[in-house]
Amino acid sequence: MKRLQYKAIQGNTLALFRLGNMYKEGIGVEQNDSQAVSLYTKAAEQGDPNAQVNLGLMYDHGRGVDQNYKQAIYWYQKSAEQGNDAAQRNLGLIYNYGRGVAQDYQKALYWNIKSANQGNANTQVSLGVMYEYGRGTAQDYKQATYWYQKSADQNNATAQSNLGNMYKRGKGAEQDFQQALIWYKKAAQQGNAASQYNLGEMHEQGEGVEVDEKQALIWYHKSAVQGNTDAQIKMGIFSLKDTSVPKYLETSYMWFYIAKLNGTDTQKALGIMETQMTQEQIIKAESDGKACLASNYVKCD
Known part of the structure; x- marks a missing residue:
């Protein structure tokens, strides 16, 4: 700890970033968002992309500083331009929801594609949603299914649930109740309430399985107690x-x-x-x- 602090005082970028994380999470030191912002700022100004995205998050959520979307975008952009997939994802979210800027699905799509191509599972499912509903691009169920599959293969529960929907409805893939069941089960076992409900419905209606109201009730209950x-x-x-x-x-x-x-x-x-x-x-x-x-x-x- 003392060695890390010494290096940070000397202006070592990595030390500044790591110490910022420790103050942000309260690891080995008393949790202090303001101190984290100070350390992230020093590292970010030296060009560290990880410090830049973390500093963007602090401004985005108003932690240790007043909430400031313009500053969040500024630092996300700095990091994203260096290829940081998390910053690219965050920029996609900013433009998707219009936080601090005019809502712009095309810019959201641009940054989501960059992040998704680096393997970011959360961005891959977001990109799938954009293709499924035609946001910033023409509606394309095959592309939606492609990106849901990429994310689902990384065990992302939301993507697994969405992929199950595509197979159940025959969108972007041939209708296949067995595949739908497989992906719903994977998501449901991770606690995904939507998939738990869908499994209940499939057992109730006999889609891909024999009608089984007892099994349907089990899945409905699991989903219900999560607020569905x-x-x-x-x-x-x-x-x-x-x-x-x-x-x-x-x-x-x-x-x-x-x-x-x-x-x-x-x-x-x-x-x-x-x-x-x-x-x-x-x-x-x-x-x-x-x-x-x-x-x-x-x-x-």
Whole structure:
């Protein structure tokens, strides 16, 4: 540590960058964003691309300095022009969402391509999305599938989920439920809520597998407790069908109510169920729903 500090005082670029990281993360020193910015700035001004992208991040998110998108872009650009794939990705995000600049999908595409070609898995999935929806370029499902595959092969869960969608819908690739299942499972096992829902749907509808409502319910539940409102509605529907379970009405109402609290209009379903429930049952189900959310989906059963 003392040796690193000594080198940083002497102006050693790598030492300045490493010490900046230590202050940013609080490793071996008390966490201090302002000190990290100071050290990154010294290294960035010496042309270090890693310090430049990190300094850009500090300005981008307002850590240790006032949030300043222009400064973030300035440092990302410096780093990106030296071939730093993370800086290229961040510039792509800046232009994609129009943070501090006019939204410009073509510039976003330009920087995403540069980053993706260096193997950045997160950028590859972003590039796939741009091709899938025709942002900054003509809509091209084959290119979307190509980039999702590149990212999915690096175990990116979002890309695996999106690739599953392409196979399920037959976009950019021949429709193939078996391939869809393979990629959904890979993503679902990493906790991807969308893929968990899609696996539930495929088991419910018998797409690529035998109809299996028990397996469908397992996947819907995994997705629901991650906040997926479509899965929460499915939990409400499945709970309502299983009349052999005590308090099935309350459980069903609870899931529809949770989806409502999460911003989905389920009032029609709730209204129908209320005609079959006592006021006491409704109050209990609503209380259980609030408790489920308050516990971050730990106390939902």
